[in-house]
Structure formats: structure tokens, C-alpha cells
Amino acid sequence: MRNTDQLNGKDLVEGLVSHNEGVIRHIYGLCSTVIRHLVTSNNGNAHDAEDVLQEALLAIYQKAKEKNLKFSCSFRSYVYSVSRHIWQKELRRRKFDNMAMTASHACTDPEDEIEQQVVYNERLEMFRKFTGQLTQSSQKILGLMKSGFSVREITEIMGYKSLQYTRNRCYRSRLALLAKISAARQPGKQPQKDFPG
Numbered sequence: 001m002r003n004t005d006q007l008n009g010k011d012l013v014e015g016l017v018s019h020n021e022g023v024i025r026h027i028y029g030l031c032s033t034v035i036r037h038l039v040t041s042n043n044g045n046a047h048d049a050e051d052v053l054q055e056a057l058l059a060i061y062q063k064a065k066e067k068n069l070k071f072s073c074s075f076r077s078y079v080y081s082v083s084r085h086i087w088q089k090e091l092r093r094r095k096f097d098n099m100a101m102t103a104s105h106a107c108t109d110p111e112d113e114i115e116q117q118v119v120y121n122e123r124l125e126m127f128r129k130f131t132g133q134l135t136q137s138s139q140k141i142l143g144l145m146k147s148g149f150s151v152r153e154i155t156e157i158m159g160y161k162s163l164q165y166t167r168n169r170c171y172r173s174r175l176a177l178l179a180k181i182s183a184a185r186q187p188g189k190q191p192q193k194d195f196p197g
Helices: 009-017 021-040 048-065 076-106 110-131 136-146 151-158 163-184
Strands: none
Touching: 009 021, 009 048, 009 076, 021 048, 021 076, 021 110, 021 163, 048 076, 048 163, 076 110, 110 136, 110 163, 136 151
């Protein structure tokens, strides 16, 4: 593959799909500042921005794997657009959650609470089941992410040497979990192998 400074959008997508570390590092360098600005300018923080960028790259990865990815702008603009959509959706969810919390104090239906708890427990069980099939390091990374640790904190806890390496490991761990869940929903499809380390 060419020098990462000379890559076009197609090359970047191919590098993302093939898990090319140099390309993924280049994508983070290309996009992280603008996504951080987007999120922090709109009621978010740096941790939210990292999550949004990872979610955007996962969405792009999935579309590319399905051969369903088409864009006519620069790759950076496309990532920004996907990230903006993800962040807007998250803000709507947060606003709804806040409104729901306020409304729930006014009148609470015990059956609704039970149903919500059942759904939550099912999702938690699915997370545990498929996380348990990953490598120990992926399990630990996902647990730390779920607990709200920042990339910097995860880097220190895991003993990694750089934030970029930690971002790559977080991305790959999420991707492996997503592949396991996706394969379970589509019988006959082989799940992607987890990444060592």
C-alpha cells in the first residue's frame, strides 16, 4: 500500500476493512480533531468524541464489508457526516432519557419498570455471553470501556505504550464483539476471529 499521506478514500476504506494499522492510525489522525470539535461544541466531551469516532468507523466498516458503501465526498467529510448523525442520535437519546426520568418521577408503572429491567437483563446477558468468547485482553478492554474509563485511563491500566494503540485495540475489541453478535443473528455465518493481544 502507498504512503498513508497519498491514500484516497477508497484506499482508506480498504485499509480499514483489512485492519491495516498504519491506515487506521492515519484515519484517526485525519478525523479525530474535527470529530472532537463537533462533539465538544455540542454538549459532549473528549470521551464522547472518541466513542462517536469509533462508532462511525464501525458503521463505515460494516457498510464496506457488505459492499454497500458509496460516498461522493472526501473520506474525512464522510466520517464527519456519519459522526454528526451518530452524535445527533445520541443527543436525542440523552434528551429523551432526561425527559423520561422527569416523567417517571411523576408516575411510574411497575409493569413498565419490570419490562425495562427484563430487556436490560437480556442485553446484559448477551453482552456477557459474547464478550466471554473474546480474548482476555479484549474482555478487559470492553469491560473498562463499559465502565466509562477514557482511552488514556485504559492505556495506563493495560500498560500500552500509546493512545493510538489503545484506540486500535478498543476498535478491534468492539469489532470482534459485534462480529460475534452478528454471526449469532445470522445462523451459518462464521464469526470473525478475535484479535490476539
